[in-house]
Amino acid sequence: MPRVFADPLRERVGRYGLLLGVDAILAATALHAAMALRFDGEIPAPWAAIMPRAVALVVAVRLVANLAARVHAWSFRLAGLPDAVRIAVASTTGSALIVGIAPWVVPPRLPRTVYALEFFMSSSAFAM
16 A cells, blocks of 8 residues: 655754764775875874774764754755854864774774875865
8 A cells, every 4th residue: 555644853853864874985085085194195004004993983973973963953045154153063072083083993003194185175065
């Protein structure tokens, strides 16, 4: 029997799943681009070996920060200054957590320029 009414919970879960998936891809891409910029396009073998752990850390922290700041709880057509502040808070908090956690998860820690480049790239990507 076909449904007459849409299931709002299923639609919301699907929307959040899609948005979080896009955020995960953007965070991983931002880290890879930051590493490529730092090392002029060719990441040395020791740094390439730790990239899977670094990507996992960055993606996990960025998703948690975005969920905590409720970055996706707004209308795309009616975005305003409060939404921009939420994105800025999520990006800053995420970067602070990454810098604080990375030495334990990704020894040796990532180069400092990678943290800065990843912050700017992911913040810009999440704001779009």
